[in-house]
Amino acid sequence: MALRKEDAAKKGSVARFRPLAHAAARSRGSAALPSVLTFAVIVASGGLLLMIEKGMLSSVETPSPRGNGRSLSYLQNARDQAAVDVEAQVTPRSPAFGIYQSKLESVVTGTVPPGATRGLSNDHNIQREIRNRTMKIMCKQKNMPQNIWSLSPLKRKTLLQHILVNEEHRFLYCYVPKVACSNWKRMLKVLSGALENVDAKGKMDHKADLVFLGNMKPDEIRYRLRHYFKFMFVREPMTRLLSAYRNKFGEIQEYQKKYGPEIIRRYRPGYTAAEAAAGADVTFAEFVRYLLDEDPDRMNEHWMPMYNLCQPCAVQYDFVGTYERLQEDAAYVLEKVGAPPHIRYPERQSWYKPVTKETLHYYLCSVPQKLVWDLLPKYIIDFSFFGYSLPNTTTEYCRH
Structure with a gap:
């Protein structure tokens, strides 16, 4: 019996966790x-x-x-x-x-x-x-960096691969994975006429019918950076990280097979051959250990720091929206770029599982405190640049 409890504790941070329904009641007084x-x-x-x-x-x-x-x-x-x-x-x-x-x-x-x-x-x-x-x-x-040309070739390539262009409405959008970028890509396709409406069904193609700034010539890049409306969206760094973990390691087999075996072999003592081959049950603590050994400039885009992706010093963005105020900020951007009145930012999908404060608290408190604090410096510029507070993972806080 004791062994079963110990095993359950070890697997407690696996991506299949569902937060308790009553947790939302604790935040009722937050708007007072x-x-x-x-x-x-x-x-x-x-x-x-x-x-x-x-x-x-x-x-x-x-x-x-x-x-x-x-x-x-x-x-x-x-x-x-x-x-x-x-x-x-x-x-x-x-x-x-x-x-x-x-x-x-x-x-x-x-x-x-x-x-x-x-x-x-x-x-x-x-x-x-x-x-x-x-x-x-x-x-x-x-x-x-003061402009994109002062970036290293690797950083400039990453940046230009993440800036999407809309010629008709003259804007540039730097997309950050796990910050509602799929819906923004839908918006760009609707504005360009490639998609009938934002509610169109079907799997999202993240490359087709989109124009990337990186595919343009240097003079074309300079002109658009100088004259087009530029915006990006950001999200609380640890919430974004947890969203990536739950999605990629809890739902997407492609990511489980690509990253799971390596992570398990490196960070799980006494792993079995079957566990390493499947790569399907990477825990959050193992994922954090993996991130500690990763070079931020070469990370997968879903957990690369937002600063590294969009370089907000090299590109002077006209507007930086937040995931936390998504609908309000999106409406402002659409008005600013002159989108037709009937085009609206899509509502959140019914199947979407948001990362709540309680969910984030559970995951951050389920791993050794030192791991979290070792990880924060990798994302410290995201916290400081975009105005997010560092998470509280003290022993006293995690007891509740």
Whole structure:
């Protein structure tokens, strides 16, 4: 009996896990104080900006395989320093406080702050302004690329392979796998006339009837980067990673056969020949160990960092939408590019299994804490660039 329990614990993070239905009840009070939450975002982001302006993150690069030795203590110290900086510098007399106060007032009065995006809610505009400011400051650091031609050939190739072109509406879209990119590709096909409507049935072809910037000549690339509307969408990094794991290792046999055997042989002590041959039951902990040994610039696109895929310093995007506000951001983009009014962004498919906060909590807490903290430096630029908080995987938090 004890052996069965131990085996069940080992397999607890396999992709077939289904979150408990009652978990959603814990988040009912999350929308009670939107202004307080907005203020919290502002103060937290202020700490990050102060870190950036002081140069604390200027030397942070996506780590090579197995990271660079930075672990829980490094990230915790950086976060603690940010809290000290906020307490010391974001005071009623500081310029930073004035900026944040004016943005908070715009929420109360219902006005659109200067530089904000009309058509988006005010609290959303505040978060977007903070994200844009963060990106601008980080991109000014000396080690950041200023255009696509300053990228290495490998990085430039990856970027250009992920930018899709629509000539009629003059826009460029950098797609990030596991950030609703399939639906955006449907949208591009509808706008080009290759697909009748976004609800058309059938398997999605991710190459056919799409125009890639990488297939164009250098002069054509330069012109479009200079004159077309450019956008991308991002998602909370660990949620995106978990979505990729559950989808590719829980549902797609092609990925199970391609990556599963190698991962099992490398990271599962005492594996059987049958397990290695099938590759069908890779656990989340094994997947994380695999990622630690991977070079971010050569990863599969489904778990490559978003920064590496779309290079937001080399390409100055006009709009960075979020998966968390997908419908609102998508509607804005469609209006901005002049899409016909009858074309709408598709609703989420009924069969889709979203990654909830409870699901993410379960998976992150099911692996050794050190593994998670060793993994975070690989995605630290995604967290800092796009304004996402580092996940809480402390022992106390994981007990609940």
